[in-house]
Amino acid sequence: xxxxxxxxxxxxxxxxxxxxxxxxxxxxxxxxxxxxxxxxxxxxxxxxxxxxxxxxxxxxxxxxxxxxxxxxxxxxxxxxxxxxxxxxxxxxxxxxxxxxxxxxxxxxxxxxxxxxxxxxxxxxxxxxxxxxxxxxxxxxxxxxxxxxxxxxxxxxxxxxxxxxxxxxxxxxxxxxxxxxxxxxxxxxxxxxxxxxxxxxxxxxxxxxxxxxxxxxxxxxxxxxxxxxxxxxxxxxxxxxxxxxxxxxxxxxxxxxxxxxxxxxxxxxxxxxxxxxxxxxxxxxxxxxxxxxxxxxxxxxxxxxxxxxxxxxxxx
Amino acid sequence: xxxxxxxxxxxxxxxxxxxxxxxxxxxxxxxxxxxxxxxxxxxxxxxxxxxxxxxxxxxxxxxxxxxxxxxxxxxxxxxxxxxxxxxxxxxxxxxxxxxxxxxxxxxxxxxxxxxxxxxxxxxxxxxxxxxxxxxxxxxxxxxxxxxxxxxxxxxxxxxxxxxxxxxxxxxxxxxxxxxxxxxxxxxxxxxxxxxxxxxxxxxxxxxxxxxxxxxxxxxxxxxxxxxxxxxxxxxxxxxxxxxxxxxxxxxxxxxxxxxxxxxxxxxxxxxxxxxxxxxxxxxxxxxxxxxxxxxxxxxxxxxxxxxxxxxxxxxxxxxxxxxxxxxxxxxxxxxxxxxxxxxxxxxxxxxxxxxxxxxxxxxxxxxxxxxxxxxxxxxxxxxxxxxxxxxxxxxxxxxxxxxxxxxxxxxxxxxxxxxxxxxxxxxxxx
Numbered sequence: 001x002x003x004x005x006x007x008x009x010x011x012x013x014x015x016x017x018x019x020x021x022x023x024x025x026x027x028x029x030x031x032x033x034x035x036x037x038x039x040x041x042x043x044x045x046x047x048x049x050x051x052x053x054x055x056x057x058x059x060x061x062x063x064x065x066x067x068x069x070x071x072x073x074x075x076x077x078x079x080x081x082x083x084x085x086x087x088x089x090x091x092x093x094x095x096x097x098x099x100x101x102x103x104x105x106x107x108x109x110x111x112x113x114x115x116x117x118x119x120x121x122x123x124x125x126x127x128x129x130x131x132x133x134x135x136x137x138x139x140x141x142x143x144x145x146x147x148x149x150x151x152x153x154x155x156x157x158x159x160x161x162x163x164x165x166x167x168x169x170x171x172x173x174x175x176x177x178x179x180x181x182x183x184x185x186x187x188x189x190x191x192x193x194x195x196x197x198x199x200x201x202x203x204x205x206x207x208x209x210x211x212x213x214x215x216x217x218x219x220x221x222x223x224x225x226x227x228x229x230x231x232x233x234x235x236x237x238x239x240x241x242x243x244x245x246x247x248x249x250x251x252x253x254x255x256x257x258x259x260x261x262x263x264x265x266x267x268x269x270x271x272x273x274x275x276x277x278x279x280x281x282x283x284x285x286x287x288x289x290x291x292x293x294x295x296x297x298x299x300x301x302x303x304x305x306x307x308x309x310x311x312x313x314x315x
Numbered sequence: 316x317x318x319x320x321x322x323x324x325x326x327x328x329x330x331x332x333x334x335x336x337x338x339x340x341x342x343x344x345x346x347x348x349x350x351x352x353x354x355x356x357x358x359x360x361x362x363x364x365x366x367x368x369x370x371x372x373x374x375x376x377x378x379x380x381x382x383x384x385x386x387x388x389x390x391x392x393x394x395x396x397x398x399x400x401x402x403x404x405x406x407x408x409x410x411x412x413x414x415x416x417x418x419x420x421x422x423x424x425x426x427x428x429x430x431x432x433x434x435x436x437x438x439x440x441x442x443x444x445x446x447x448x449x450x451x452x453x454x455x456x457x458x459x460x461x462x463x464x465x466x467x468x469x470x471x472x473x474x475x476x477x478x479x480x481x482x483x484x485x486x487x488x489x490x491x492x493x494x495x496x497x498x499x500x501x502x503x504x505x506x507x508x509x510x511x512x513x514x515x516x517x518x519x520x521x522x523x524x525x526x527x528x529x530x531x532x533x534x535x536x537x538x539x540x541x542x543x544x545x546x547x548x549x550x551x552x553x554x555x556x557x558x559x560x561x562x563x564x565x566x567x568x569x570x571x572x573x574x575x576x577x578x579x580x581x582x583x584x585x586x587x588x589x590x591x592x593x594x595x596x597x598x599x600x601x602x603x604x605x606x607x608x609x610x611x612x613x614x615x616x617x618x619x620x621x622x623x624x625x626x627x628x629x630x631x632x633x634x635x636x637x638x639x640x641x642x643x644x645x646x647x648x649x650x651x652x653x654x655x656x657x658x659x660x661x662x663x664x665x666x667x668x669x670x671x672x673x674x675x676x677x678x679x680x681x682x683x684x685x686x687x688x689x690x691x692x693x694x695x696x697x698x699x700x701x702x703x704x705x706x707x708x709x710x711x712x713x714x715x716x717x718x719x720x721x722x723x724x725x726x727x728x729x730x731x732x733x734x735x736x737x738x739x740x741x742x743x744x745x
Contacts, residue, residue: 023745060586063745088586092579111587117407156583173447 005218011038011164013194014059019068021054028054030218031068035297038162041185043209045202051218052198056167056248059196060088072163084112087161089153097141101132101151103157104140110161126154129184135241146177153184164193170204182207202302212301216309227300233307234299240269240277244284244294254287263306333662341666348673351688362686363459364390364422366413368423373433375475379467379532380428381473386537387464392422414451414539418710423456423682425464437471437531451538454680455551455709464534481506504537539709549621550708551567551680552699557613558700559668559677561606565647566664568602573660576742590745595652595736606640623708630714631707638724639700644695645731652738657715671695698724 013231014036019028027050036042046052058070059065060216061078065126073085092184105123112123130150135143140151153169166185170178177309184295185208199205205212206226213223243266244251252262258280260269269280277296299307320612326554328334343522367383369376394407395416408416413425427449435446448467451605487494572595584594619625624630650667654660672678674688675697682691692698698716703720706712 021745057745062586063583083586083588086586088583090579090583094579094583096580097578106586106589111584113588296681 011034013038013073014196015038015071016055016059017069017071018068019058020066021058021063022066027218029058029065032215032218032220034165034213034220034223036194036196038209039192041189041197041209042207043212044196044198044215045205045212046198046304050215050309052120052215053167054218055215056088056165056196056198059165060086065118068306069314087156087159087164089164089166089169090155093148093152095140095152095155098139098164100137101127101137101143101154102136104151104155108155114158118298122158123161125134125160126157129157129187130154131180136298146173146180149173149177149181150184151183159189160192164188164196166195166197168200169196170199170201178204202300202305206301214305214308221303221308229301229304230299233244233304234270235272236273237270237299239273239297239299239303240271240280241295241297242267242269242281242284243294244289245292246289250287251289255272256286258270258283262297325541331658333658336662336666341669344670344671348670350423351685362388363424363462364392365459365463366392366408366416366422367427368408368410368413368425369393370410370430371428371432375433375436376428376470378475379432379436379470382470383426383466386470387468387473388462392466395421410449417451417453417539419712419716420453420540420706420710423453423459425449425451425592426463426467436475444729447635450534450536451539452536454538455540455705456550456680458683460536464536467534468531476672490703507640515580549617549623550704553613553617553623554695554701554704554708555677555680557610558643558697559672561609561640561643561709562646562671562696563611563664565606565643566645566668567601568605568658569598569644569647570654570657572598572648572739573654573657581742585743592736595648595732595739599641599648599732602644602647603637603640606643607636610636611638628707628711631712631717632704634714634717634721635700635703635707638721638728639696640694642700642724642728642731645728645735649731649735649738652702652735666729672697679745696724696727 007185010200012035014034016032016034019026019029020033028052032051032055034042043054044055054063058065059072059077061070061076061082072082075081075085077086096107099107102123105126106119109119109122120216127136130153132147132150132154135147140148143151148171149169153166156164169185170181173181182204185195185197189208195208197205197208209226211223211225213218213220215221222232224232248265251265251267255262255269258269260267262268271277271280274296277294281294283289328338363706364506365383367380369380380393383389392408393743395405395412397404408425410427413427416422429449430447432446432448450460450463468566575584581594587590589597610632614623614625618625646666650664651660654663672695673699675681675692675695676684677697681701684692699720703717704726706716706720
């Protein structure tokens, strides 16, 4: 269990109970149940079309569900109380491009009912949090990609929500800005904010998230800490990654005989003991495959995801 | 290679419905509107409303009125319309009430046939001593008085043959030396027959060409509206052009809604305390204000450059300006909510606004149009707004007289906004 999970409170900030949402014949969310506590960051991972966006929008109160319930700090999603307790950072840059950073923050602050001194204070806090103080009078569309992202995040924080939904906040951001964004999110989490974080980058989930829920075809197919997911999926097994020169068909046929799979020209196997490696490679030699390199590793979050969904996260 | 480039352009055009509409539907729509206004059945003369006051009540004057009534290009009114079906018929127009009616815009022209007209109805040449008809006109309609004068000469020639012959006899007596008693008896006999035919309505007065006569009846034209205006059509064009461009601005401004929907900002705003109704109302307020400021700028420019009498009409301008701005802003909101992209909005707004502007009188005055087209124009915001501004700046009517325009523009604005709100539900929830 990570340090931050230990820090997380016992209060349930966000709760999703048996949520179902259908669009015609398509069931986008199929009986999802989740809980996020104050000070906890829940990573929501899933391939494209898995139902992440519909789930996030349900939390915001922008979806009329077929059944189930979503509550934010005990209030029905979409209610005024829930709106005031929730911050939503959409994946798209949902800011006004033709007005300045300060004016953007002012507009969103007023939409949340802030005015006077409280509004000024919130703008100052957000500018500081997003490290945009020096750019506060710059028009939003003239900012760099990373700064726009930070402004996009700050606009959702004006009312200091207790629950924040980050929907892929680092898309198209350079590594330096990404680090800055991580620090902003970590600061929030450490201050007791409950966070739901969706991403296509496994390393982000590993760094930021205390718990991870993997969603596919509208269902939560695994949930827990990174270690718990690896343990549940692979037990004490390790992974062998072997790269060969030769025809792809021959490599795939060999991998299939040993319950492995081939991705990016690398054959991947799960083994329980190191002794299983030698027979595996002997059989490859017999099959006429020329070994280029071989790696033995402990499965990671990406292995879990691939194993459970059959797809890579960016698919 | 050239063919490939053309082929790609064709595929792109097929996918772009907005461009297709602009390329094909808009020209056809405009062609049809202009054809209806100016070209149908070679009858290019619009119908003119004419108030007639017959103070003479002689055989000649009645024949003249009858001749005018038979003209298909004229709608002759001798008395105001009854207020309701069962109400008693109102009294005939007098010279005073006819003038008031022209000032109020009931008709652009009023003809006063003075007492004694029957004694000397026509005059061959200037200064010949015939009676003078009085034509009261509204200068905002430059066409109607000319049509009436032309038709008046024609009708005088065709509807009063006995008078013509009688007057001819007098001229013969004066300048030729007169007829012998036998000739005179014969002529009198013929005149009696003509008078009988006129009384029986057997003279041919209602057909033939519309060309104007050469001054058989003397007419004194007097402008009763706009006689003191320095620039007669400036207020009309300020309103007409202003409303058209207001509509383009309003639809463009309302299009921000589509940008926000596309960027996700709209959904984000709706996740705050702002509801869709509040959001649309906020944009309506802004767009109304923007449109009003545009109108102010336009009329101020008219005042500064074209001597438009702006500052003595401020209350009327404020009322009409705000009502017009509100209706136009709501119209823009509806267009934006009906569209899914900026491109769609551009195509739809161009199509609808240009058609409304041409039918509603923003491109050319409605009095030039056929009666049916003038009525169709009342379905547009342009027509009501222009009529209202005309009442303020041209007829100098009090603000209370603007109630029909105010009621229609505000009503239209409310209805369009409610429809826009209904259509905008698609953005609210999935």
